[in-house]
Amino acid sequence: MARKTKEDAEMTRQRIIEAARELFSQNGVSKTSLEKIAKHAGVTRGAIYWHFENKTALFHVMREQVFLPFIDRIDDTLLATESEKNPLTRIENFLLATIHTLNEDQATRQTYEILMTKCEYVDELATVLQQILNNCSDITEKIEQVYQDAHRQHLINPNHSPVDLAMDTHLFFGGLLHMWVKDVEGNRFRNQAEALVKAHINLRKK
Amino acid sequence: MARKTKEDAEMTRQRIIEAARELFSQNGVSKTSLEKIAKHAGVTRGAIYWHFENKTALFHVMREQVFLPFIDRIDDTLLATESEKNPLTRIENFLLATIHTLNEDQATRQTYEILMTKCEYVDELATVLQQILNNCSDITEKIEQVYQDAHRQHLINPNHSPVDLAMDTHLFFGGLLHMWVKDVEGNRFRNQAEALVKAHINLRKK
DNA sequence: TTATATACAAACATGAATGAATGTAAACAA
DNA sequence: TTGTTTACATTCATTCATGTTTGTATATAA
Numbered sequence: 001m002a003r004k005t006k007e008d009a010e011m012t013r014q015r016i017i018e019a020a021r022e023l024f025s026q027n028g029v030s031k032t033s034l035e036k037i038a039k040h041a042g043v044t045r046g047a048i049y050w051h052f053e054n055k056t057a058l059f060h061v062m063r064e065q066v067f068l069p070f071i072d073r074i075d076d077t078l079l080a081t082e083s084e085k086n087p088l089t090r091i092e093n094f095l096l097a098t099i100h101t102l103n104e105d106q107a108t109r110q111t112y113e114i115l116m117t118k119c120e121y122v123d124e125l126a127t128v129l130q131q132i133l134n135n136c137s138d139i140t141e142k143i144e145q146v147y148q149d150a151h152r153q154h155l156i157n158p159n160h161s162p163v164d165l166a167m168d169t170h171l172f173f174g175g176l177l178h179m180w181v182k183d184v185e186g187n188r189f190r191n192q193a194e195a196l197v198k199a200h201i202n203l204r205k206k
Numbered sequence: 207m208a209r210k211t212k213e214d215a216e217m218t219r220q221r222i223i224e225a226a227r228e229l230f231s232q233n234g235v236s237k238t239s240l241e242k243i244a245k246h247a248g249v250t251r252g253a254i255y256w257h258f259e260n261k262t263a264l265f266h267v268m269r270e271q272v273f274l275p276f277i278d279r280i281d282d283t284l285l286a287t288e289s290e291k292n293p294l295t296r297i298e299n300f301l302l303a304t305i306h307t308l309n310e311d312q313a314t315r316q317t318y319e320i321l322m323t324k325c326e327y328v329d330e331l332a333t334v335l336q337q338i339l340n341n342c343s344d345i346t347e348k349i350e351q352v353y354q355d356a357h358r359q360h361l362i363n364p365n366h367s368p369v370d371l372a373m374d375t376h377l378f379f380g381g382l383l384h385m386w387v388k389d390v391e392g393n394r395f396r397n398q399a400e401a402l403v404k405a406h407i408n409l410r411k412k
Numbered sequence: 413t414t415a416t417a418t419a420c421a422a423a424c425a426t427g428a429a430t431g432a433a434t435g436t437a438a439a440c441a442a
Numbered sequence: 443t444t445g446t447t448t449a450c451a452t453t454c455a456t457t458c459a460t461g462t463t464t465g466t467a468t469a470t471a472a
Contacts, residue, residue, distance in 0.1 A: 004438085004439080004448085004449060004450080005439070005440095006439090006448095008449090009448080009449060009450085012449085012450085026328075027328050027329075028236075028326030028327075028328040028329075029326065030234075030236035030237070030326060031236070031326070031328060031329075033428075033429055033430085034429080034430075035428090035429075035430095043450075043451085044450075044451050044452075045430090045431095045451090045452095046449085046450055046451050046452075047449075047450050047451080049431080049432090049450095050448090050449060050450060051449090051450095054430085054431085055430090117326070117327040117335065118326045118327065118328060119326060120234035120235065120236060120237070120323070120324050120325060120326060121234075121323040121324065122232075122233050122234040122237060122324060123233075123237075129323065129388045129390070132388060133385075133388060133389060133394055136385065137394070160409060164405040164408075164409070165409070167402060167405070168378060168402075168405065168406050168409060170381070171378050171379075171381035171382045171385065171402070171406075172374060172377050172378045172381060173377075173381070174380075174381030174384060174385065175376070175377035175378060175379065175380030175381030175382075175384070176377045176381075178380055178381070178384055179339075179342065179377065179380065182335045182338060182339055183339060184335070188339055188343070196373060196374075196377070199370040199373070199374065200370075200374050200377075202370075203366060203370065203371070203374060203409070209417085209418050209419050209420075209466090209467065209468040209469050209470090210418085210419060210420080210468085210469080211469065211470095212418095212469090214419085215418080215419060215420090218419085218420085239458075239459055239460085240459080240460075241458090241459075241460095249420075249421085250420075250421050250422075251421090251422095251460090251461095252419085252420055252421050252422075253419075253420050253421080255420095255461080255462085256418090256419060256420060257419090257420095260460085260461085261460085413472100414471105414472090415470105415471090415472085416469105416470090416471085416472100417468105417469090417470085417471095418467100418468085418469075418470090419466100419467095419468090419469095420465105420466090420467095420468105421464100421465080421466085421467105422463100422464085422465075422466100423462100423463085423464075423465095424461105424462080424463075424464090425460105425461090425462080425463095426459105426460085426461090426462100427458100427459090427460085427461105428457105428458085428459085428460100429456105429457085429458085429459100430455105430456085430457080430458100431454105431455090431456090431457105432453105432454085432455085432456105433452100433453085433454075433455095434451100434452080434453075434454095435450105435451080435452075435453090436449100436450090436451085436452100437448100437449095437450095437451105438447105438448085438449090438450105439446105439447085439448075439449095440445105440446085440447080440448090441444100441445090441446080441447095442443100442444090442445085442446100
């Protein structure tokens with residue numbers, strides 16, 4: 001077949017990733033063959049094997065394309081001390097921003113669905129679990145710092161330790177995200193996710 | 207092959223379920239063939255197809271064998287008003303009892319691992335998500351009732367509504383269970399799960 | 413005692429899915 | 443202009459999983 005320009009090649013690579021994400025979220029990772037992905041992207045399997053070592057590598061790239069930017073954006077809302085002075089509001093905004101991205105960005109939504117309900121963490125994918133645990137630790141630590149701010153500013157009950165509060169918030173939000181993803185109909189969690197976040201933060205206020 | 211007695215047949219059926227659970231939790235549902243399950247159970251695929259319609263049916267039976275008894279046991283700790291008077295302690299005991307079962311009972315532990323990280327909710331398994339959502343609603347409602355008790359007994363902040371508290375606790379625990387399962391090493395969440403539960407309940411106390 | 417249903421094992425047929433090898437036309441560098 | 447690399451398409455070989463069918467020895471009912 002005709003060789004493409006570098007820009008064209010990058011476009012097909014991107015189309016393959018998008019096709020994979022779409023089919024993974026529809027039919028699950030293991031039931032999505034490279035043949036189906038290729039057809040959906042308008043190429044053949046040869047193209048996929050050119051751009052990616054195998055299905056697992058494609059999966060990892062797909063995941064990173066959503067999560068690496070997400071990690072970079074965390075500090076923007078969580079540690080944005082100039083734009084938002086109140087620490088509790090900053091935590092609330094961080095959680096709400098994540099929900100908002102899920103609602104607005106299809107790629108993010110599909111990737112969360114895949115990671116939470118459409119893939120099996122075995123063999124080469126088992127390492128992803130460890131990465132998730134690491135990310136969670138990082139996020140929890142950052143939330144803890146913000147709770148320490150709130151503690152210093154006497155915004156919360158002084159008996160509650162920032163460590164406990166941070167872990168509790170993180171676990172709450174992890175649970176919420178899982179239910180958000182599972183609630184495909186949208187009438188149980190997706191439609192009231194923001195209210196649940198605000199209620200959670202309200203439980204902390206004095 | 208020689209026909210077995212009814213008791214023998216029931217034993218092989220049970221061995222098939224156990225083999226499936228073990229292999230599902232090790233290698234994931236989709237990568238576990240009926241051939242492997244059969245070998246691990248000491249039978250041939252013929253035996254599996256005799257006792258179960260297909261792999262999906264076997265999966266459902268495996269799941270129900272752990273979750274139907276669990277649902278039955280909920281009221282024992284959560285609504286045991288005679289043995290434990292304090293509503294907050296009853297909620298705490300319920301959460302701790304679940305963690306305890308995960309630690310002690312291998313079948314329960316493996317089933318949770320399968321449902322959370324080793325299967326893909328597509329096609330026939332997609333219905334399981336709906337069942338999970340329904341179970342969660344039931345549990346949340348029961349927790350809410352206990353929080354209402356706590357409210358009436360002035361054990362918690364009167365500004366906090368039992369509905370919000372129940373949902374918050376449920377999401378917290380869902381998140382904790384997910385992290386518990388993912389923390390295979392055991393040094394991040396599994397070893398401090400009880401402490402996290404107690405800290406969560408403590409956040410409610412006056 | 414015999415007929416039948418049971419509880420499987422064994423064999424068969426079919427359909428993917430993967431990975432590797434090979435082919436090829438056009439982009440790009442020299 | 444030409445040689446080389448790129449960006450795929452095509453074909454091939456192999457493995458593996460499922461579902462079905464058939465065979466069969468025995469528990470059990472009549």
